[in-house]
Amino acid sequence: MERRKFIQQAGLAGILATGIAPAVRAESPAIRWRLASSFPKTLDTIYGAAETFAAKVKEMSGGKFEISVHPGGELMPPFGVVDGVQQGTVECAHTAPYYFFGKDETFAMDCAIPFGLNSRQMNAWFYDGNGLSLFREFYKNYNIVNFPMGNTGAQMGGWYRKEVKSLEDIKGLKMRIGGFGGKVLERIGGVPQNIPGGEIYQALEKGTIDATEWVGPYDDQKLGFHKVTKNYVYPAWWEGGPQLVLYVNSKAFEGLSAENKAIIQAASTYAHVEMQARYDSRNPKAIKELIAEGVTLQQMPKDIMDAAFKAAEELYAELSEKNANWKKIYTDFAAFRRDANQWFRVTEFGFDSYMQSQKL
Structure with a gap:
């Protein structure tokens, strides 16, 4: 008799009597991480992106993956989060990469450089261009896996x-x-x-x-x-379009299941979109x-x-x-910026210029 048919007919008592037990899915152990932010808790938009991320991780994991969020200065100085993630003091951090240009100027391109990309262009470069893959390679030097997690849009001077x-x-x-x-x-x-x-x-x-x-x-x-x-x-x-980033310790990330890795990606992307929506709505x-x-x-x-x-x-x-790190990424960045601006001059600029002239 086929094993499945036998199990269906025998019932639980019969199965136990024969010593044949069906496979039981083991419960995944609970995961607890800490996230160090570079921002004060009073800024509900920029600090709030990390809270949104943590809430989504918990929701999508059914409560089995929890991340506590800590404002700048609570676990480590606001500008100490790269070292914290690199050394594994915390599993992850939320910050503006350009704070760390002193380590390598290349960090800045993962956030904003003068006369760089606007927020839509930054998204395009990271999600459909080479931005994400180039920075994934760069951050291997720091034991970090990076995820875009927020953008403010063009800022005031x-x-x-x-x-x-x-x-x-x-x-x-x-x-x-x-x-x-x-x-x-x-x-x-x-x-x-x-x-x-x-x-x-x-x-x-x-x-x-x-x-x-x-x-x-x-x-x-x-x-x-x-x-x-x-x-x-x-x-x-x-x-013109500064991007905030989630840094995850590479060892901690690789220790996750495929499902939890996907949750990290999905939750950070949700927070990424929500942050700019909040700024564009509240400014x-x-x-x-x-x-x-x-x-x-x-x-x-x-x-x-x-x-x-x-x-x-x-x-x-x-x-x-x-x-060399700067040259490799900036070469691609500058080429993408040139082509993106040629396109934006055709439609975005034309539409925006007219609409703003109406002063609706």
């Missing part, structure tokens, strides 16, 4: 204690500027300061810095910069409220933009000469 009228006003300006943009700011006369989000307000209020940037109206309003100065400049030439209301409180908007002077663009291109050429 910051808050200035004094009005910025020309390139001359950048000379000697002490500005908190995130990551790689500071290298270009320095070349046009500014003095970049690398300060975590939770410490910026005090530095601006005390006059330790002359200017700061963070993200845009929704976050900036929460951080209270408008209480110190009303000069709000746009756009951030250094952050309009916040900018209205800031203007109502006396904030004045000013477009970044063209001579500053032009000088920064020239300095950025010179910097990228120099890095391509001395940093």
Whole structure:
């Protein structure tokens, strides 16, 4: 008699009596990870992406895979998360890769470089171009597996204690500027300061810095910069589409089942989309409220933009000469940017320019 038919006819008692037992699926052991964020908990958009990710992992795993999320400074310094993941102190982290350009300038391209890609172009390069595969190879040097996990969209150019009228006003300006943009700011006369989000307000209020940037109206309003100065400049030439990233320790990731690896990918992608949706939804209301409180908007002077663009291109050429990692990825990045911009000039720019002129 076939084994399956026998089992069906014999019933449980008969099976046990014969000593023949059907295979029983073993329960997978519960998984508990820790995620170190580089951001303060008060920023529900950028910090919140990690909370969304953790919630989705728990949901999709039926509660068997839980990740606790810890704000910057709780487990390690905000700028210490790469070391934490690399060394296995924590299993994963959520951060802005350009914070770590001091380790290798190439980190910055996984987030934003001056006059780089906008958020849609960044998605296209990572998900359908070579971006993800190139960075997966790069991060092997750091025992890290990377996943895109959030984007703010184009950012504001910051808050200035004094009005910025020309390139001359950048000379000697002490500005908190995130990551790689500071290298270009320095070349046009500014003095970049690398300060975590939770410490910026005090530095601006005390006059330790002359200017700061963070993200845009929704976050900036929460951080209270408008209480110190009303000069709000746009756009951030250094952050056209900055991408946030989930770093996972490679050993921890490889120890997961195929199912849990897929859950990590799906959950991070969900959080990636949600973050920008939140910014695009919440920034309009916040900018209205800031203007109502006396904030004045000013477009970044063209001579500053032009000088920064020239300095950025010179910097990228120099890095391509001395940093093999940078050259390999930037070559592909720049080619993708060129083709993407040729296309965006045809439709996106034409449509957006007309729609914005209507001032609906």
